[in-house]
Amino acid sequence: MPAAIEELARPVIIGRSSSHFTRITRIFAAEMRIDYSFRVVRDLMSSNPEDYGGNPALRIPSLQTPQGVWFGALNVCRELWRRSSPRPRVVWPEDLDEPVLANAQELVLQAMATEVSLIMGKLADASDSNAHHAKMRKGLVNMMSWLEENARSALAALPPQRDLSYLEVTLFCLVTHLQFRDVLPTASYSELNDFCQRFATRASIQETPYRFDT
Ligand SMILES: N[C@@H](CCC(=O)N[C@@H](CS)C(=O)NCC(=O)O)C(=O)O
Incomplete structure (x- = not known):
């Protein structure tokens, strides 16, 4: 061709x-x-x-x-x-038919969206001290605490015969991005960090590191 x-x-x-x-x-x-x-x-x-x-x-x-x-x-x-x-056998969001799984997916995507708002707000020079910004940060911290508490049971409830799930990929991208952009301290999220360490052994993770395009 x-x-x-x-x-x-x-x-x-x-x-x-x-x-x-x-x-x-x-x-x-x-x-x-x-x-x-x-x-x-x-x-x-x-x-x-x-x-x-x-x-x-x-x-x-x-x-x-x-x-x-x-x-x-x-x-x-x-x-x-x-x-x-x-x-490959992929578990998609619509396959998550237990509350802990469906809620985990919802909160991962909402946390990612909240992070975007916080970063873009900062880029646009918005004040870090306004009430909506404070509410977004509080929501983000709440979501991360929920994910830390529920990640183990959610991940255990995923169909074992999968090759990949949207939930795992999005969770990995969220936690590592919070670290990369220094949005929240993440060291205390031991369950989430353990998951990221295990997931990071995949070649697809090694091939796609976060970096700022020049
Ligand atoms: N619903 C979209 C959200 C995508 C999104 O928010 N992307 C961010 C970058 S990670 C963006 O484009 N931000 C630009 C902006 O907020 O103006 C998706 O799932 O892809």
Whole structure:
């Protein structure tokens, strides 16, 4: 296949190496053995949807494919999975049919979103001392405490015959991103840190470290 056509056939992840939602998709791509190009969004303050692969929400990640663009980490991961062969056994959010599992997934994604708001607020020069900021921080600390208390039982309740779960990938990306961006001290979360240490032995984790794109 000529290089230009091959390039077009290769999906493009649009995101940043420092973004936890982007890392979810890169871990999935590595686990699914999908070859992709990576397009860095240089300015997260841009208000041009084209900079985000056309996403009107002005968010990363997106996945550009010949069929169209997929917005958001979960959509991207599902499309990467559909493209994989053989398809690994993935546990998706809708498969989590016990409260501890479903709530863990909800709180991981909410904690990630809260972290984005805190970081973007700081970037935009918002005061760290306003009431909403304080409430977001309190919510984040509460969610992390809940996850620390419930991670062991949630992880034990995942179907044992899986290759991967969205819950584990998102939990790993959340905890390690809190450390990377220094948003909260995480040393006291021993269950979460143990989980991250175990999960970090995967090649997909070694291949996708957080870093600031230059
Ligand atoms: N629902 C989206 C959320 C993505 C998101 O919030 N991404 C962050 C970066 S990790 C972002 O684009 N932030 C830019 C902003 O908040 O303006 C997903 O699941 O992918």
